[in-house]
Amino acid sequence: MKKIKVDALVVGAGFAGLYMLLRLRDKGLTIQVLEAGGDVGGTWYWNRYPGARCDVASVEYCYSFSKELQEEFKWPERYSAQPDILKYIEHTTEKFELRKNILFNTKVTDAIYQEDTQLWHVKTNTGQCYETRYFIMATGCLSVPKMPKFKGIDSFEGEFYHTGKWPHHKVTFDGKQVAVIGIGSSGVQVIPEIAKTAKHLTVLQRGPTYCIPGKNYPLDDTYLQDIYRRYDDIRHKAKTGSRGVGLTDVKGTGKSIKEFSREEAFKMMAEIIEHGKGTLGSLFTDVKSDPEADQIVREFLYEMIDRIVEDSQTANLLKPDYPLLSKRYSLGFEYLETYNRDNVTLADVLTDPIKEITPKGVKTEHKEYTFDMIVCATGFDGMTGAISRVHIVGKNSERLKDKWASGPRAYLGLMSHGYPNMFTITGPGSPSILANAVMSIEQHVEWIDNCIEYLDRNEIKAFEPKLDEEDKWVQHVTDIVKPFFISKGNSWYLGANIPGKPRVFMPYPGGLGTYTEICNEIAKNGYQTFLQKRSYVYE
Numbered sequence: 334m335k336k337i338k339v340d341a342l343v344v345g346a347g348f349a350g351l352y353m354l355l356r357l358r359d360k361g362l363t364i365q366v367l368e369a370g371g372d373v374g375g376t377w378y379w380n381r382y383p384g385a386r387c388d389v390a391s392v393e394y395c396y397s398f399s400k401e402l403q404e405e406f407k408w409p410e411r412y413s414a415q416p417d418i419l420k421y422i423e424h425t426t427e428k429f430e431l432r433k434n435i436l437f438n439t440k441v442t443d444a445i446y447q448e449d450t451q452l453w454h455v456k457t458n459t460g461q462c463y464e465t466r467y468f469i470m471a472t473g474c475l476s477v478p479k480m481p482k483f484k485g486i487d488s489f490e491g492e493f494y495h496t497g498k499w500p501h502h503k504v505t506f507d508g509k510q511v512a513v514i515g516i517g518s519s520g521v522q523v524i525p526e527i528a529k530t531a532k533h534l535t536v537l538q539r540g541p542t543y544c545i546p547g548k549n550y551p552l553d554d555t556y557l558q559d560i561y562r563r564y565d566d567i568r569h570k571a572k573t574g575s576r577g578v579g580l581t582d583v584k585g586t587g588k589s590i591k592e593f594s595r596e597e598a599f600k601m602m603a604e605i606i607e608h609g610k611g612t613l614g615s616l617f618t619d620v621k622s623d624p625e626a627d628q629i630v631r632e633f634l635y636e637m638i639d640r641i642v643e644d645s646q647t648a649n650l651l652k653p654d655y656p657l658l659s660k661r662y663s664l665g666f667e668y669l670e671t672y673n674r675d676n677v678t679l680a681d682v683l684t685d686p687i688k689e690i691t692p693k694g695v696k697t698e699h700k701e702y703t704f705d706m707i708v709c710a711t712g713f714d715g716m717t718g719a720i721s722r723v724h725i726v727g728k729n730s731e732r733l734k735d736k737w738a739s740g741p742r743a744y745l746g747l748m749s750h751g752y753p754n755m756f757t758i759t760g761p762g763s764p765s766i767l768a769n770a771v772m773s774i775e776q777h778v779e780w781i782d783n784c785i786e787y788l789d790r791n792e793i794k795a796f797e798p799k800l801d802e803e804d805k806w807v808q809h810v811t812d813i814v815k816p817f818f819i820s821k822g823n824s825w826y827l828g829a830n831i832p833g834k835p836r837v838f839m840p841y842p843g844g845l846g847t848y849t850e851i852c853n854e855i856a857k858n859g860y861q862t863f864l865q866k867r868s869y870v871y872e
């Protein structure tokens with residue numbers, strides 16, 4: 334079959350793929366972007382369920398590379414909804430004329446490295462074949478929905494949806510008996526929306542989740558003009574700070590929660606929530622790791638649940654029994670309040686587990702429910718899901734799947750030893766989703782772009798991390814996360830939500846600013862931690 338030759342092949346047309354395309358195209362490289370979806374947007378193309386929004390402030394959850402773009406798109410809300418985020422991505426695509434380099438409805442199936450030519454051969458599900466020097470996975474951290482494997486799932490006769498693959502047609506809940514399975518960030522967002530119009534909503538909860546009430550509000554021109562004036566400073570703070578945000582990163586107390594009286598600590602936490610500024614995790618130094626400190630925060634949150642949720646049995650069911658910061662908690666908008674509605678029931682499927690899906694609904698050990706619709710908000714095969722679904726073969730015919738069988742091994746989350754010239758944007762071992770994802774993406778794209786410029790300038794044909802440097806990085810990620818609850822949580826950060834997936838903490842927990850400094854230093858020193866091959870020998 335005839336191969337289409339390009340300089341770089343990028344997989345994915347979300348925030349990451351689009352910016353990568355723009356940077357490389359501006360260098361004069363020939364680029365092909367391949368996208369499985371029918372249009373641009375990535376996560377924001379697929380996750381179009383009612384209530385979907387980003388809980389990072391919109392004025393920060395957007396590109397910073399163009400001042401003009403930054404100031405011409407009017408974000409309507411503090412936490413704008415999915416249709417507005419998608420509109421922003423489409424607007425960016427049109428503005429920079431990116432669409433012509435993207436092939437939609439096309440999945441990459443195979444990517445095989447050719448050691449003789451130092452090129453990647455890439456195949457798609459539509460039968461196309463490409464030959465490329467640079468193979469770049471911009472497939473996102475949460476792009477493979479996790480469908481629960483209940484017995485009888487295909488027999489259900491009603492409507493069946495996953496939040497992460499929501500249909501394009503209008504879905505109505507009016508007059509319907511609806512079930513939601515899953516109460517992570519997606520469930521917390523979709524539940525209040527369904528409850529508004531469903532005849533009855535039953536939330537099938539396995540483990541409860543921490544949900545902090547969020548403060549959303551419309552943004553007016555005065556607010557936006559003020560942001561535009563301060564943007565340079567906000568972005569600087571975002572890029573040098575740990576979480577990729579410059580606006581809401583309020584200074585913590587720098588003290589243990591135990592240095593305050595219970596009343597003082599509760600008051601400070603209530604204020605943080607009331608004003609929607611900052612996070613409970615950054616208010617005190619020890620909430621991330623000290624069980625006693627965590628217990629104080631938990632008691633505060635339990636009191637909050639008791640205050641909001643009228644039925645005490647439901648309130649008790651909504652109280653998680655694990656440390657707050659052992660998992661990602663959600664920002665909720667009328668989530669807890671939804672359980673006060675007459676048409677909403679919380680069912681505990683931890684003590685009464687789901688046995689099977691029947692043609693008419695759900696059977697648990699002790700009950701049988703009838704539903705017109707089941708909505709799964711059951712999460713994703715995070716970080717490695719999309720990468721491991723491509724048959725990637727590197728040097729010595731090694732499959733990436735085999736190399737990563739006991740957990741992903743990558744250097745800086747950017748490259749993996751044995752896979753020259755293959756880059757991953759927000760890959761495992763990078764801050765990615767532990768920071769504002771758009772800032773993580775910009776940092777990666779710019780680093781890759783500069784790296785490619787260096788490779789081309791120096792006529793380096795093959796470039797990959799040294800194995801010992803990769804090993805050290807993987808160990809470093811494991812070591813720095815160890816003291817914190819997050820290293821042991823039952824979360825997708827560790828692959829704990831996917832049966833059989835190795836439990837390895839995947840994102841880099843040291844903060845975006847620190848990570849950026851490390852990456853920049855490596856580049857400044859001539860990429861000495863990488864093997865660099867000009868002709869047939871590594872230097």
Ligand code: NAP
Nearest residue numbers: 386387388481515516517518519520539540661710711712
């Ligand atoms: P998630 O956090 O992994 O939550 C999945 C939920 O499904 C959990 O409640 C889980 O219960 C439940 N579940 C999974 N399998 C089940 C089964 N077989 N039976 C019963 N319950 C089952 O997934 P998510 O809510 O989609 O969120 C994933 C990530 O997406 C978030 O952490 C976040 O990074 C991102 N996200 C962000 C936003 C935002 O506002 N920025 C919004 C949505 C999503 P257990 O806890 O018992 O396992």
